[in-house]
Structure formats: structure tokens, C-alpha cells
Amino acid sequence: MLRNIVNLTLPLVVICIIAAIGLGLTYARVEDRIAEMEQHQREEAGAAVLAPLKAHPLEDLQLLESLQGEFPGLIGVFKGLDGNGHLVGYAFVVETKGYNRLTTAVGVDTECMVTGIEMVINEETPGIGGAAIDNDEFMGQFAEAGPEGVHMGVDIDAYSGATLTSSGITDAVNMALDMCRYIKESQGR
Amino acid sequence: MEEKRGCRYEFSKGLVKENPLLVLMVGLCSALAVSTKLENCIFMGLAVIFVLVCSNVIISIIRGFIPYRIRIPIFIVVIASFVTIVDLFLKAYFQPIYERLGVWIPLIVVNCIILARAEGYASDHPVRDSAFDGLGIGLGYTLVILIMAFFRELLGTGHIVLFDHTIISLGTDKMPIIFIMFPGAFITFALMVAALKWYQERRKPKEGGESR
Numbered sequence: 001m002l003r004n005i006v007n008l009t010l011p012l013v014v015i016c017i018i019a020a021i022g023l024g025l026t027y028a029r030v031e032d033r034i035a036e037m038e039q040h041q042r043e044e045a046g047a048a049v050l051a052p053l054k055a056h057p058l059e060d061l062q063l064l065e066s067l068q069g070e071f072p073g074l075i076g077v078f079k080g081l082d083g084n085g086h087l088v089g090y091a092f093v094v095e096t097k098g099y100n101r102l103t104t105a106v107g108v109d110t111e112c113m114v115t116g117i118e119m120v121i122n123e124e125t126p127g128i129g130g131a132a133i134d135n136d137e138f139m140g141q142f143a144e145a146g147p148e149g150v151h152m153g154v155d156i157d158a159y160s161g162a163t164l165t166s167s168g169i170t171d172a173v174n175m176a177l178d179m180c181r182y183i184k185e186s187q188g189r
Numbered sequence: 190m191e192e193k194r195g196c197r198y199e200f201s202k203g204l205v206k207e208n209p210l211l212v213l214m215v216g217l218c219s220a221l222a223v224s225t226k227l228e229n230c231i232f233m234g235l236a237v238i239f240v241l242v243c244s245n246v247i248i249s250i251i252r253g254f255i256p257y258r259i260r261i262p263i264f265i266v267v268i269a270s271f272v273t274i275v276d277l278f279l280k281a282y283f284q285p286i287y288e289r290l291g292v293w294i295p296l297i298v299v300n301c302i303i304l305a306r307a308e309g310y311a312s313d314h315p316v317r318d319s320a321f322d323g324l325g326i327g328l329g330y331t332l333v334i335l336i337m338a339f340f341r342e343l344l345g346t347g348h349i350v351l352f353d354h355t356i357i358s359l360g361t362d363k364m365p366i367i368f369i370m371f372p373g374a375f376i377t378f379a380l381m382v383a384a385l386k387w388y389q390e391r392r393k394p395k396e397g398g399e400s401r
Contacts (some may be wrong), residue, residue, distance in 0.1 A: 008258060011255060011256060012263060015263050117265075126223070127345070130289065160366065
């Protein structure tokens with residue numbers, strides 16, 4: 001009985017150990033490169049929506065905390081400063097639900113007008129939801145969304161075949177606009 | 190001499206006679222899903238070929254040491270390791286492709302082509318034959334998804350874009366979008382199966398004309 005167990009488990013254990021070592025070595029090789037790519041992507045998305053400005057993380061931690069409490073999909077907030085250090089807008093990185101998970105960076109100016117949208121993580125089905133995101137005409141519809149938000153079917157025509165992706169991006173834009181208003185209100189007080 | 194002919198047969202049978210998609214009809218799930226864009230299929234095909242050849246070779250090497258009752262878990266560990274290697278590699282060096290293929294790369298682990306070749310072939314054939322078998326079957330898979338993607342992308346979007354260059358353009362955007370959606374996958378696939386059957390029947394009209 002015991003022998004039987006050992007006979008069965010030993011080969012499996014040996015193979016798992018070999019596989020683990022192999023994977024460990026592979027990971028060690030590519031680890032830095034992957035981290036670098038991800039960091040690069042995040043910065044690029046933050047910078048792209050605020051171009052040509054410089055993105056700074058929001059340092060008002062109390063505000064950040066209350067934002068995170070109010071908007072669970074929030075991942076990160078950046079402040080956009082111009083050359084003289086004046087605040088000109090924000091970039092919000094938010095997660096919403098499309099067909100899969102969507103992480104979007106939305107840039108807004110101080111009047112809560114959308115200045116740019118960039119996908120950070122796009123897990124939509126290639127050719128379907130992905131096609132909506134790659135389509136400039138569809139994404140362009142959000143370009144001048146104002147503080148009152150956008151509605152599918154009213155301001156936004158959903159991309160055909162990708163209703164869920166379209167509504168996911170609409171949600172992301174609305175969430176960013178809500179947050180912008182929230183920041184303005186809390187500062188106005 | 191015979192050995193050499195053997196290898197060639199092991200290699201070429203995967204392309205048509207035992208084509209995993211059109212004849213054995215395994216691994217359809219990923220094939221239907223990724224064949225929306227030609228570019229994706231090139232990488233998906235390469236990933237499958239790599240995993241198939243490596244896992245076939247390793248399983249063939251260790252086939253003498255594997256207790257029969259736990260062979261499947263061992264196959265899965267071997268296959269999953271190679272898939273993870275591909276996954277990490279693509280993530281590090283081909284970020285845009287990695288994002289587009291998304292979940293289909295990790296899902297190669299449960300692609301039945303690979304497990305079927307491990308269980309049905311590599312576990313009782315010598316290393317060299319197994320390597321050629323993996324290569325042939327992998328190329329057969331790649332060939333079919335490339336052809337599918339070619340027609341789906343062309344008919345569904347009106348043009349074929351490869352590495353940011355438009356290779357072919359029909360000059361219009363008003364194309365039947367159904368081809369890049371799921372029904373289009375089934376239609377294209379069924380037409381390909383029908384075409385292959387027609388071709389095979391026509392080639393040997395005398396023998397077995399009524400057998401099917």
C-alpha cells in the first residue's frame with residue numbers, strides 16, 4: 001500500500017520539481033522585462049491622455065481615499081501640470097466591465113471635459129470588442145464629453161457587435177467625469 | 190531508409206490526412222476564437238507548434254518512467270510548463286500580440302490537440318517520431334487557422350492588416366461583419382471541412398465510394 005503510494009507520487013513530485021525549476025529560471029530571465037513593460041504602459045497611458053503635460057500622482061491622500069471609497073473601480077489618479085506647475089486636469093485610471101475586464105485611462109481638464117482616452121488593459125475579444133477599441137470613429141465619440149456625462153444611444157452610438165465593450169467604455173468615461181466633479185465639489189467646499 | 194520514410198510520414202500526416210482541426214476535429218475552441226485576424230494566428234500557431242513539439246519530446250523521453258495511472262497529471266504538468274514559458278515570453282517581448290491573444294495562450298494547456306498527441310502518440314512512440322508528429326500536427330493546425338483567418342478577416346473587415354501594413358484591401362468598410370463573429374467562424378470552418386472532404390472523395394472515386 002505504502003509502496004504503491006510512493007511509486008505513484010514520487011515521479012509526479014520529481015516532475016513537478018523539474019518543471020518548477022524550469023519555470024523559475026524562465027521567469028527570472030523575463031521578470032525585469034515584464035515589469036518594465038507594465039510600468040512603461042501605465043506611464044504611457046497616463047501621459048497620453050494628458051499630453052503634452054506631465055503626469056504626477058495625486059498627493060492629497062485624504063482625497064484619494066475618499067475617492068476610492070466612493071468609486072470602487074478607481075485604480076489610480078494623476079494630476080496634470082503644465083510647464084509652470086499649474087493644475088490643468090486629471091487622468092483617472094479606472095476599471096469597468098466590458099465583455100471582460102477593461103482598464104481605461106481617461107483624461108479630463110479642470111472644467112471636467114474629456115481630453116483623451118487610452119486603454120491600459122484590454123482583454124476584449126480580438127476582432128469584436130477589440131475592434132470597437134481600435135476604431136477611431138467609435139472612440140472619437142468620447143472626445144468632447146462634458147461634465148454632464150455621456151449616455152449610450154444618446155451621445156454615443158454603440159459599436160455594432162460590441163455593445164458590452166461600448167457600455168464598459170461609456171461607464172469608464174462617466175466614472176472619470178463623476179470623479180472630476182467630486183474633486184471639484186470637495187475643493188469648492 | 191525506412192526510419193527516414195517514417196519521419197516524413199509522421200510529419201506529413203498532420204498536414205492533411207490527420208489534420209487536427211479538419212479531420213480529427215480537436216482543439217476547435219481556440220481555432221474558432223483566434224481566427225479573426227491573420228496576425229494573431231501566426232503567433233498562436235507558433236505557440237502551439239512550440240508547445241506541441243516540446244511536450245511531445247519530453248513525454249516521449251520520460252514515457253518509460255511514468256506510472257500508467259498518473260500519466261495524465263504528468264502530461265498536464267509538462268504541457269502547462271511549456272505553455273507558461275510561451276506566455277511569459279510573449280508577455281515580455283511581444284506585448285501587443287500578448288494582449289490581443291489574451292486568454293487563448295494560457296488556454297493552450299487544455300487544448301485537446303496537445304493532450305491528445307501526448308496520450309495518443311508520444312507516450313508510446315520514440316522521441317524522433319514524436320517530435321515530427323508534433324511538428325506536423327502543429328503545422329496542420331497553424332495552416333488551417335491561417336486560412337480561416339485570411340477569409341474571415343478579409344470578408345469581415347474588407348482588408349488584411351499584417352504588422353500595421355495593409356496587405357490586401359477591398360476598398361470598402363461595408364462588409365458582412367458576421368464573418369469575424371462566432372457564426373462566421375462556424376460557417377468558414379464548415380466550408381473548409383466540406384472542401385477537404387470533396388477534394389478527398391474526388392481523388393479516389395473508385396475505392397470506398399459508398400463507405401460514407
